[in-house]
Amino acid sequence: MATGETKMSKEQAKPAREKRGVPSGLWLSCEDCGAMIFRKECERLMNVCPECGFHMYLGARDRINTVLDAGTFEEWDADLSPTDPLGFTDKKKYSERIVAEQKRTGLRDAALTGSGMVRARRVAFGVTDSAFIMGSMGSVVGEKLTRLVERATSERLPLIIISGSGGGARMHEGIFSLMQMAKVSAALARYDEAQGLFISVLTNPTMGGVAASFASLGDIIFAEPKALIGFAGPRTIKATIRIELPKGFQTSEFLLEHGYIDRIVQRADLKSEIARIIDYCGK
């Protein structure tokens, strides 16, 4: 479930670190095509490479700005923060890791939830940020998303969740993290029974326990182009079957081809695509 490994491969580790940091310098290189891009231009395009169209990392706050109408986001459950229920220590204490991640990202945990407008349509909105411990789901992410789903159910709102969670279920909170998968999925079952509309948007990367719970339960599933999406991490699969993985394996395009997502959506079109679906299915 927990596939923190997606950050592990050498070729991926470097850009991951660059993209997470505070922007520095006027230029950056695209992590896909390697082109040198003018940073301002890239930001104007919502972190999409102007050369190859690769969709780079976009933080939770920026996600809100790109999808919701300006100034309409009202955050819910902002005062939830993680604990260290297992007293977990690997090379570093989890309690210290939390503080360091909070400082670095300005987030309390990997998810932001709330409500807002998408082209004047009110929605319940959640987003996970892959910069915070790989966007992994621990108890806070699970609780915030569950509350979001429950509130969307009681207020009869369309629900949008944008996932960027390469870490799956967060190992540092052990079995509690695993159980969040069941918790959110059960809430979504109730939302489904209340005829709610859930649009799940998968972004790079969405793996493990996040892919295997709420992210895959959308009535409509969108994915950004070339995102890494799957259950088991590519390294685990390679180690198990000991053959080279096919090109494009576990990408959005791979998922579309195999019938698991409805549409691949460019970041710039996401807002209008969401609004359009709400007009077909929403109430």
Add this chain to the structure above:
Amino acid sequence: MPGYDFRLPFEQPIFELQEQIETLEANETTSPELRERIRELRKQLTETTKAIYNHLDPWETVQVARHKERPKFTDYLDLVFDEFVELHGDRFFGDDRALRAGFAKLDEYKVLVVGHEKGKTLKERNECYFGCAHPEGYRKAMQKMALAAKYGLPIIAMIDTPGAYPGIGAEERGQAMVIAQSMMEMSRFKTPIICVVIGEGGSGGALGIGVGDRVSILQHAYYSVISPEGCAGILWKSHNYAEQAAQALRITSKHLSEMGVVDDVIEEPLGGAHRDHHQMAGRMKVYLLKTLRELLRKPTDELLAQRYEKFRRIGPYLETQPTG
């Protein structure tokens, strides 16, 4: 005899005593002194086994949970249920051998049983990928469980998997999606569901058939968000730290029970389930019957509301005012 062919390193004192007893018993001549010595050794054997098994550390627990001679799903099918009518296939792609389902009789109750199968012989183990199910396994389980809900049969799920299979075909056929759907459906099936972790509770592959009214675990089984090896590989960058990872993840029945994640712990026979399949199966049967009777008394609405609440309350967090 179970527990003999496959020796766990920490069980060495047990085997030494057993061998001593066997040597003495093989003696042609018996004397009162000899019989007394054997009695004493037997007592010692019980004490030693108790001492070892009452204090298994998490890594030792993992080894017991993976013991080759530990009773598997098929053993429980044989020993607990009076009949098993296997229902094959997911009506879509295939018939997964790592996840089996079928109607069964538990005394006077007709139930549907689903469970992970690890296999006993090498051939069987290969056929069922050592208990790692593919998407067709979860699809099958979901479809048969829906059938059970339709006809009002309670569901019993026996969990024993290192994890769902990580492979190309599994990804192509939507491993993540079927596990998510299975959890979602299990949360709303209108029939009692009892889940028991009988060996390995490996991550999403386990949880895929792990949502129910009761989630219980055998004393020496484990249940974890990720395998200790997997966790060690990611966080310690080496599988050699599996022992530390097992410790840190708090995966034993005792931990899980303290954390309120499992409802009941089913005690194993002295020295682990692998030493006495019949006794283990007997305890399983007693537990299932008792729990089933409890659950069958509840009205469906109440059952489902409580099932929801059970998972709803899991997961500690702090809720404070922002400090700015």
